[in-house]
Amino acid sequence: MVQSTRITSVEVAKVAGVSQATVARSFAAPHKVSDKSRQKVLEAAQSLGYVPNAIARSLKSQTTNIIGAVVPARSEYWQHLVAEISQQLAERGSQLLLFTFAKPSEVSSVVEAVRQYRVDGVLLASAFIDHEAMVDVTSLGVPAVAFNHPEAVDISASVSVDNEAGSAELAAHLVETGHRSVAFVGGNPETGSDRLRYRGAAKELRSHGIVCPYIGAGSFDYDAGYGIAEALLQHFGGVEGLPDALMVAGDELAFGVVDGLRALGTSVPDDVSITGFDGLPQATWAGYDLTTLVQPAEELIREALGVLAGTSDERSHLTVKGFVRVGRSSRRPAVQGES
Amino acid sequence: MVQSTRITSVEVAKVAGVSQATVARSFAAPHKVSDKSRQKVLEAAQSLGYVPNAIARSLKSQTTNIIGAVVPARSEYWQHLVAEISQQLAERGSQLLLFTFAKPSEVSSVVEAVRQYRVDGVLLASAFIDHEAMVDVTSLGVPAVAFNHPEAVDISASVSVDNEAGSAELAAHLVETGHRSVAFVGGNPETGSDRLRYRGAAKELRSHGIVCPYIGAGSFDYDAGYGIAEALLQHFGGVEGLPDALMVAGDELAFGVVDGLRALGTSVPDDVSITGFDGLPQATWAGYDLTTLVQPAEELIREALGVLAGTSDERSHLTVKGFVRVGRSSRRPAVQGES
DNA sequence: GCATCATATGACTACGTAATCATCTGGGCA
DNA sequence: TGCCCAGATGATTACGTAGTCATATGATGC
Structure with a gap:
């Protein structure tokens, strides 16, 4: 049923016994065509297998x-x-x-x-x-x-x-739930998102007397998070030295941090709470069940x-x-x- | 720096002192234009901010x-x-x-x-x-x-x-690693992928004397897998009744099954082995670390x-x-x- | 019955490009 | 010098549509 020759509005017009303009209007502005004409056009189009050409339309209409x-x-x-x-x-x-x-x-x-x-x-x-x-x-x-x-x-x-307000909200939630020490795990530090999320967290925490250090993973992907876990444990001197919570700059990154820490024998959330940012579908997956800021x-x-x-x-x-x-x-x- | 008037190859031709055809060739088939002309054209195009119009090109070239x-x-x-x-x-x-x-x-x-x-x-x-x-x-x-x-x-x-051979390979791997009872968790049963993956597994397992029941989750998404976990435990009469392995028809579905089982106190892989199918990036995430058939x-x-x-x-x-x-x-x- | 007007329709053209064809240029060679 | 040919260039056209304008059609009011 492959068309051998390209069917255009001109062919349809010929078969329907109307002008090409009427065919065009039948598709682009049906109300400008009488019911009778439209009927004839649609029938002809159907029988010929006509499909309007969006490329030509785009060229003509400049959109x-x-x-x-x-x-x-x-x-x-x-x-x-x-x-x-x-x-x-x-x-x-x-x-x-x-x-x-x-x-x-x-x-x-x-x-x-x-x-x-x-x-x-x-x-x-x-x-x-x-x-x-x-x-x-x-x-x-x-x-x-x-x-x-x-x-x-x-x-x-x-x-x-x-970003800033969201991160502050997350920080406030942590404080409310009893966290007294928090560190921030950043992604790509050249992005505004990263900076603003850290700033929001740091400000809010400071207002509660908590100083929040920034630890950079370098990027927002899973592997960066997984890889930073060991450095985190070293930096804080082992599981006991970990802060109450780690705020991670993005969900995917957070998944990596969670898995990396768990692989090293650290329990989340028993040894350390983790939050993310983004609200990805995977954040609701039971394996992570991540506390995060959901972007609408x-x-x-x-x-x-x-x-x-x-x-x-x-x-x-x-x-x-x-x-x-x-x-x-x-x-x-x-x-x-x-x- | 917004263009007030649309710049076309005609304007460029005028400025470069060549024909429109030469401008078109300079972009579409540079080797058909002398270095001198091309140079002039590119300069003019640059100064005018000309960008070839792919829509017009598509209409003319029918591609x-x-x-x-x-x-x-x-x-x-x-x-x-x-x-x-x-x-x-x-x-x-x-x-x-x-x-x-x-x-x-x-x-x-x-x-x-x-x-x-x-x-x-x-x-x-x-x-x-x-x-x-x-x-x-x-x-x-x-x-x-x-x-x-x-x-x-x-x-x-x-x-x-x-699908069939891949599923058979997975099944063979399970048998090799000592699994003696296996069930298959299907996704959308109306898809060929689902049927073929089950068939491959069932055939291979049968050749080792293992009968592989099919349990349908209905679709391939995470929630379907998470939801089927409870039904699985009921079906097999609790953790002790579970087969050695569950072959799941897709990775995303498998993530759900893993999380669902774990949420119900079942250990993966200690109580039951799980395999997936697809080879998604998340399959390598440490939280799942899924045995799966990687699609290239x-x-x-x-x-x-x-x-x-x-x-x-x-x-x-x-x-x-x-x-x-x-x-x-x-x-x-x-x-x-x-x- | 005629003038008036809204609606429907058709002829024509332009959107910007690339392919075709004809013409032109210049270099190689006898 | 003159001829020939390859490569470069220009003029022209068509791709398929939608908008513009003019005309035709039919309904309404007097």
């Missing part, structure tokens, strides 16, 4: 109905968000052109592709995208939203979770897409509040009488 | 350089594959138009979009895509590859891991893209061997003298 997303290839967090982005775009009838990069050096070629395809808007996982690349993207007039990168104030819109992915992306669609302010810099999810990776408050 | 992928929205396995697909396409200079669906009912509208955008090829996560949808996709003459769905013999090409994702996708690119046979039905990864979720062979 592709495609949103681009530029994200790191290997990241549980971004995979999570991409799933949400894709679903919301489908609801809006838009398409998703997905660009991934394994190394920052790949970003420039990716950006070039984004520009060539004339997408209607771009979502940028910008913690890893440098200033120059963002300027390049926006220079063609493409609306762009920097995701979790509020520093991009002068370049494009941005949508972020409130659905809301974040709705706002981001709103900016791209022009329904929100194009220069807005939005911050969305997350909420604390309490799991068993952090201790419950000690009950009076227990030790 | 979009875009590959579509239709996958379920929430699946660790597919997220894993999408990352790989995206990376390989980037290497080939192609783009990825990603379509996800949460429910099978969404597939038809997704397929319509695939057809409209005239993608050069489609990858289908076909275990969840019905026959009609696949016919629709291919009816426009778009090359399609069904992924892990060898039943689609008469419709399109397919690329699959050897890189190879699978290279083959699939090869079919789409026409470098492989378009009607080929390829099967790729996986390999067993041994983790601590299954017991090591009992040493002589130990119990």
Whole structure:
């Protein structure tokens, strides 16, 4: 049943006995066509196997109905968000052109592709995208939203979770549940997320008289967390020296820290409480059951897409509040009488 | 620095003092242009901020350089594959138009979009895509590859891991390491993957005199696995009644089974060995350290893209061997003298 | 019955590029 | 010097659609 010749709106028009314009209108603006004509057109289209050509439409209408997303290839967090982005775009009838990069050096070629395809808007996982690349993207007039990168104030819109407040909330929760010493395990220190999450935690803890040291794992991935576990034990002089809690800068990183510590005989949460940040689906998996700050992915992306669609302010810099999810990776408050 | 007027190859030609055709050639086929002309063109393009329009190119050349992928929205396995697909396409200079669906009912509208955008090829996560949808996709003459769905013999090409052989290998490994009773925990029983994996396991085990019952979790996701744990214990009459090993039809499902059993006080692997299937990155996470059959994702996708690119046979039905990864979720062979 | 007007329709064109074809240029060789 | 050919270039056209404008159709009011 493969079409031998390309079926265009012209062929359909011929068969239906109307003009090409009427065929086009029957698909793009059905209300502008009489019921009778539309009926004839749809029948002809059906019998010929006609499918409107979105490429030609895009060229003529100067709008592709495609949103681009530029994200790191290997990241549980971004995979999570991409799933949400894709679903919301489908609801809006838009398409998703997905660009991934394994190394920052790949970003420039990716950006070039984004520009060539004339997408209607771009979502940028910008913690890893440098200033120059963002300027390049926006220079063609493409609306762009920097995701979790509020520093991009002068370049494009941005949508972020409130990293600092969220981290402070987590810290407050730890204090409330009886933790008196806390250390922060950072991810990639060059990202704003990392800095803000540490700052939020440190400020809140200081207000309770707790000094919170920063220990860097270098990146946000599982292996970095797993690898830092031994260094943590050394740094604190063994299990007994560990603080009451470790606040980890991201969930995936936290999974690694949890597993790394457990592999070294440390119990989580009995020897040390662990918190994460992101609210990944895996955080609810019983093996981790991570106390974490849940980013409201659905809301974040709705706002981001709103900016791209022009329904929100194009220069807005939005911050969305997350909420604390309490799991068993952090201790419950000690009950009076227990030790 | 936003362009007020759209810059086209015509403007560049004017500034460079050449024809539009030469500008087009300078980008699409540089070797067909003299160094001098190309130089002038590139300078002019640079100064004007010209970016070739891929939409117009696609319309004229009847090839979009875009590959579509239709996958379920929430699946660790597919997220894993999408990352790989995206990376390989980037290497080939192609783009990825990603379509996800949460429910099978969404597939038809997704397929319509695939057809409209005239993608050069489609990858289908076909275990969840019905026959009609696949016919629709291919009816426009778009090359399609069904992924892990060898039943689609008469419709399109397919690329699959050897489910049956892989499952048999896992079973053989269990027998070798001293397991004498094994049950199979299935996912979605309507998928070929599920059936073939059970068949491979059952056959191999039978050849060793072991009868392998099938217990269905209903789907391949974590929650299904977590939920089936209690039913498993009931079915076998408690921890003591459990078989030596549970072969689980997919990794994500296996994570759930592991966590569910552990939550009920069952030790993995001391009380029961668990194996998975897929070889997800999380299978190597120390919390699970799953014995599983690793699908060679890189190879699978290279083959699939090869079919789409026409470098492989378009009607080929390829099967790729996986390999067993041994983790601590299954017991090591009992040493002589130990119990 | 005629004028008026809203709606439906058709002819035409442009979106920006790449392929085709014809023309031109310059170097090699007799 | 003159001829020939390969490579470079330009003019032209088509890809399939949607918007613009003008015309046709039918319903309404007097």
